[in-house]
C-alpha cells in the first residue's frame with residue numbers, strides 16, 4: 001500500500017487506546033486519520049452493514065482483518081486504510097489482539113503499539129470509573145486483559161516493529177514518548193506542543 005506506515009493500537013479494554021487516539025487526533029489534526037472498522041451488529045442495528053454484504057467483501061479479500069464475536073462481525077477494509085494513506089496521513093487502527101495476529105500475516109507493515117495498563121488492578125479501577133460495564137462484562141474484560149497481557153509479553157507478537165506503551169502517564173506526558181517511538185520507527189510527526 002502507498003503512503004505513510006499505519007499505526008496499530010492494541011491492548012486490553014480500558015488500557016486507554018481511545019483516550020490516546022483522541023489525544024493524537026486533537027494534537028495532530030492532519031497527521032493522523034482514524035480508520036473506522038466496518039461492522040455487522042445484527043439485522044436491527046442502525047447503519048450496520050448486512051452480514052451477507054460484509055461476508056461477500058471478506059470473501060473477495062477486501063478486508064485486512066476481520067473477527068466475529070457473539071454474532072457481531074467487525075473488520076478493517078483495505079479501502080478505508082488506503083483512503084487515509086492517499087491523503088498522506090498516518091492511518092491509526094484500534095485492533096484487538098486477534099486482529100493484530102491477523103494483520104501480522106498481511107503486507108500492511110504497520111507500526112504496532114501495544115497499550116498496556118500498569119496493572120490489572122489499575123485496569124479494573126479505570127473500567128469501574130468509566131461506568132460502562134456491568135459486573136459480568138467487567139469480569140469478561142478483565143479475563144481477556146490477562147490473556148492480552150500474556151500474549152503481548154510472549155514472543156508471538158514481538159518483532160516487526162512492535163512497541164510497548166505502558167500507558168500510566170497522564171496523556172500529556174505520554175505524547176512525547178509516543179512521538180519518540182514513532183520517530184524511532186521512521187515515522188516523524190513534527191514538533192510537540194503538549
Ligand SMILES: Nc1ncnc2c1ncn2[C@@H]1O[C@H](COP(=O)(O)OP(=O)(O)OP(=O)(O)O)[C@@H](O)[C@H]1O
Nearest residue numbers: 012013014015016017018019126130167168169170
Ligand atoms: N493514562 C491514563 N491514566 C488514567 N486514566 C486513564 C488513562 N488513560 C485512560 N484512562 C481512563 O481509563 C478509562 C478507559 O480508557 P479508554 O476508554 O481510552 O480505554 P480503551 O482501551 O479505549 O477501552 P475500550 O477498548 O473498551 O474502548 C477511561 O475512563 C479513561 O479516561
